[in-house]
Amino acid sequence: MTYRETPDIIVSRLPVYLRALSHMQAQGKQTTSSQELGDQVGISAAQIRKDLSQFGEFGKQGTGYNIAFLIGKLREILKVDRVWDVAVVGMGDMGHAIVRYQGFADRGFRVSMVFDSERSKIGAKVGGFVVQDTREMVSAVRKAGIMVAMLCVPAAVAQEVANQLVEAGVRAILNYAPINLSVPKGVRVQYLDPSVGLQRMTYYLK
């Protein structure tokens, strides 16, 4: 029998489950069911049970899932039961917004270093961080052992900066630049291009 690894598509849903469960917890709920969670995130109850069953038996017949317990399990699975240091590259408006964003707390991430290549920005402070020169990025990121980065530079230089991040040891890149990145196997990229998001919806508009 061959070992079958968890499909990407299942992994991609887990953060959404986690977010919904945290929301329920914040509202004071103790337990939930696959039905309720599914309604919340727009996924069938059967699929949620199937997804979770990939990783263990987290529920109880008759009563459903303990929210705090399931949150703990999902955090372990997604490896956000720890805090990942993140490098942010590009201190334009978007980089600026990300560095000041308060939403990473308790979700497994902490901005740790910020970079820009523009003279006027280097040395300035953004959200409590001193902006470092991108030319120091490879050594600084490698030295700190940072594996996660957010890319907020212009599209024209995004591939070049991504190459440097990979060289520095980064293995996960959240890409805000509106361009496809080419990265070696073993490096993951997630794309957050607002125009792509919008274009995925206009198709359905009258």
Add this chain to the structure above:
Amino acid sequence: MTYRETPDIIVSRLPVYLRALSHMQAQGKQTTSSQELGDQVGISAAQIRKDLSQFGEFGKQGTGYNIAFLIGKLREILKVDRVWDVAVVGMGDMGHAIVRYQGFADRGFRVSMVFDSERSKIGAKVGGFVVQDTREMVSAVRKAGIMVAMLCVPAAVAQEVANQLVEAGVRAILNYAPINLSVPKGVRVQYLDPSVGLQRMTYYLK
């Protein structure tokens, strides 16, 4: 024979094809092949041909696809052969960055109105727009016939603001708030939660 509508998953790939083709065009290329485009976006050549064949015969045997022609077709299909006015709600750092973002030009969108509910922000200018009071949003958006919005408000009020947008006639919401929205049938939501993006990658890190 039953009419089969185009699967969402195919529609969701088209903006990525379009982005890559525009990039090729900017580099002066005239034609491409399913193989080349596939390499660019990380999708098999067969799948690209199959996806495009849903909408017509856009290529030529032996020579592939004319880039300008295919861009035109994809723009039509995605309905971004026009410019959609967009309302942006929430003038925090993220809303601010979006309003000033130059990347919507030529991709089918134009920020048209911006809203916030904070007294200190209402009436101020952000990226050339006067910030309007969110309490005027429903009537202003409806009157302008705006169908597309970007939601940059805090998670705690995102559902409430989304409800108002729907009431105002909006049918496509790009949601930056880290929360699942519940919307009626016929309204689309795309989520851009950076923590979800990051958590989709940490699973694979050592």
Add this chain to the structure above:
DNA sequence: TAGATTGTTAATCGATTAACAATC
């Protein structure tokens, strides 16, 4: 106990890939 809900199996459904005739 009766009711609720899980985890899992089998069936269904849908998406992807491989292959190739058509043809530029």
Add this chain to the structure above:
DNA sequence: TAGATTGTTAATCGATTAACAATC
């Protein structure tokens, strides 16, 4: 013509759903 590449078919692969025994 020879080579390249499309559009499409059939085969394969994978994901989702339905159903239900198990059990809290």
